[in-house]
Amino acid sequence: MVRVLIPSQLQSYTGGLSRLEVQGATVDEALRALDRLYPGIRFRVIDEQDRVRRHMRLYVGPERTLDIGTALRDGDEVLIFGALSGG
Amino acid sequence: MSTAIQLLVGTRKGAWIYRSDAARQTWTVQGPIFLGAIVSHLVLDPRDGKTLMMAASTGHLGPTIFRSTDGGATWTEAARPPAFPKVAEGEPARSVDHSFWVEPGHPDEPGVWWAGTSPPGLFVSRDGGDSWDSVAGFNDNPMYWQWCPADGGTPDGALLNQIIIDPRDPAHMYIALSTAGVFESLDQGASWAPLNRNVEANFFPDPYPEFGQDAHYIALAPTNPDRLWQQNHCGIYRLDRPSVDWDRIGNAMPKEIGDIGFTIVPHPRDADTAWVFPMDGTDVWPRTSPGGRPAVYRTRDAGVSWERQDAGFPREQGWFTVKRQAFCADRNDPLGLYLGATNGELWMSDNEGGDWRCIARHLPEIYSVVAAPL
Secondary structure, three states: OEEEEOOHHHOOOOOOOOEEEEOOOEHHHHHHHHHHHOOOOHHHOEOOOOOEOOOEEEEEOOEEOOOOOOEOOOOOEEEEEEOOOOO | OOOOEEEEEEEOOEEEEEEEOOOOOOEEEEEEEOOOOEEEEEEEOOOOOOOEEEEEEOOOOOOEEEEEOOOOOOOEEOOEOOOOOOOOOOOOOOOOOEEEEEEEOOOOOOOOEEEEEEOOEEEEEOOOOOEOEEOHHHHOOOOHHHHOOOOOOEOOEOOEEEEEEEOOEEEEEEEEEOOOEEEEEOOOOOOOEEOOOOOOOOOOOOOOOOOOOOEEEEEEEOOEEEEEEEEEOOEEEEEEOOOOOOEOHHHHOOOOOOOOEEEEEEOOOOOOOEEEEEOOOOOOOOOOOHHHOOOEEEEOOOOOOOEEEOOOOOOOOOOOOOOOEOEEEOOOOOOOEEEEOOOOOEEEEOOOOOOOEEEEOOOOOEEEEEEEEO
16 A cells, blocks of 8 residues: 545545545555555646656655656655645 | 515636625625536536536536535535546646536436537536536547647637537537637537638638637527627627528627627517617727726617617726626516626626626636526
């Protein structure tokens, strides 16, 4: 299992949950697992070309990643943030 | 006869619905709906009179579509919002930044909806807006990157900003683009041809190109679908089909006002009548009400002449303007006109533009206003 941090912008999908656990050997697998639980959530973060959206940030632990193929290990934490996006 | 109206208001920070009494004198408000969401367009399906379709995104999150069938009390997100096909590595990749326009399909095609996006894309849903497919005839057209160059666009991105279905024929469509002008399809989007002859694009070496114009807004005359009105980046135009030659009817506007603006509203019962809301397109293009004195201009002779209608608007220091989807009419008699301003004010006239009054203040910047019977 990996832990996922859900930012406020996406908590309307998770019923207010900010932390939860899913299965996934890569960031993408974890996001797809998240999407099965909360349909639509992945597309708000990842575009149709599988790129992280411009004003979103993904971290695996302390490391930022732009590659949703990044491998995960059991116990890893995926952090999703809404970055700065204007006024 | 007047009937109660609902105004569907999309703003930079959410949506609101205003509902009137039958006389259109008092209004109640519902909202904010999705506070903080960028709502480019919110429309009612005239085919069932109850489905609301909303094009929404946020500063952070990707774009989506929400639907409501209970007057906006609850909303369901599209299972598959508009999205371009995934491309192979190395090919130019597009992703929808936001849906800008949602259009109900032809009355004979219940459940069909169309969407225009930024970057320019055409999408169709055949299941009431739950899943959306890329329309290959436009999005994968061999001419796409010439019609929609990657470096083109408005400050909010290049737009496929409008879709019009001929009420007589669901296969006959028009679209408007900020990077290419007006296009026509006779086969429901499978193929497209530019329709821009005589329309100026004064930002090119050849100011009358086959395509490349910035068509801010187009509208069919409801009682004569062969008549198109266009508020273009470079002026006001009219086209009477089957002709393909646009006529710059904005030349009859007062020179001190000009014929620049974002939108044009045809009269629902009189094919010779339409309204525009001019903005300042001089110098560095302030895009404000000319001289700080907001006004609409009406033609009742198909653009041969225009008359100013400004009663009720600020006489001075009024610098708002009105964006593409934010000026509309109801179908009452006398006609009601409604406009949403960039300063968050909602204005209406219940006598065909003769007098204006502000019915809401302090909203976020208004992007769209749609009037529908309640």
